[in-house]
Amino acid sequence: MKLVIIKYNAGNIQSVLYALERIGASALVTDDTEEIGKADKIIFPGVGEASSAMKYLTERKLDKVICNLQQPVLGICLGMQLMCSYSEENNTPCLNIFNETVKHFTAPPQSGIKVPQIGWNNIYHLKTNVFQEIKENSFAYFVHGYYANLGEHTIATTHYIQPYSAALHKKNFYGVQFHPEKSADIGEQILKNFLTL
């Protein structure tokens, strides 16, 4: 199987590569549109800021390539958010694969709740084979200040300030807000599940 990680100006690619290595998989890291088109499966990672990431993708025509992919695609964190329609982070129009707006967490005054959310939180209402063998309320590692609402594409839910989408799915496209590459054994199982879809 040919696995490709889309290379762009957003971090955590190395962590994803090492996580794949731990489960016995290898991947090519590239922003070459032809290589991405030829892949069997694609991981779209990301830690960073939405508008500069979209700018990078658009300049390399990767935006159109990603939207037209027919193979299974897994967006991680910012990758998932970029697959939504729009992000409040610097008012950025995104890829519009998932019909959801990405909003900034707003903590109620005096609540003491910190934004961004950093740490381990439960994922529940798990759907699709990506979450096969994952128990309801398992813990995953999150680092994010923006979130996608619950909607028709939601396949996992997490609660921080309010319930929101921990994962999204539409056709061949999957997105997870948490970091499977840093979510211990649960995360490795989710990556394995994606590789065997």
Place this chain on the structure above:
Amino acid sequence: MLTKRIIPCLDIKDGRTVKGTNFIDLRDAGDPVELGALYAKQGADELVFLDITATHEKRKTLSELVNKIAHHINIPFTVGGGISSVEDVYILLQNGADKISVNTSAFKRPELIRELEKDFGSQCVVLAIDTKQEEDGEWYVYLNGGRVKTDIKCFDWAKQGVDLGAGEILLTSMDHDGTKAGFALEITKLLAENLSVPVIASGGGGKTEHFKDVFNKANADAALAASIFHFKEIDIPELKQYLHLQHINVRL
């Protein structure tokens, strides 16, 4: 619900894990790669890897060691020690670190925090502060692994660091570090309740009750400890089970 985090810290000198009392008298505590992998398996929520000699001896953190550790662990991983530029951070991230921590270099040139935030995002930048309470009752910032006192108050520097883009504060009380007498609750609470980012409490954790107190009384977001884990005085699964029974939300 977001959990409180338990973070073992690996203080590294010459490629080995070491631990001292009040920042001196270092003892060998084992191979950092083995320890890191063991802690990840036991349910540690993150790891922190500090090259404690880096600033002093003007060495760069051993990126090769970071790389080796990163291959073996599947939880988030922070690296600190001797980081003073965007280039230093780039190399560490390339070798598998998820976050980096800055201390003395950021104090001497606060703009560094902004530069790192701009290039890597605030989630990547942990501001480590070593602090000590003076006779006037105030907590002051110390530099160079606790060897150099400054006239700046801990809270003021933490606040400035957050304004510049630090995504977390790693607060170590030098008065408590290595004593196993409990965390510095007062200063931890001041920071945890007045800053918009998570605060990791460090220094003094010796008993399971100390962890309960730092979460319940000081509102810390995470607690970090080293020797008690390295020398197996407290076992991570037991600690988390205890906290769970005390109704503190932890990842089990």
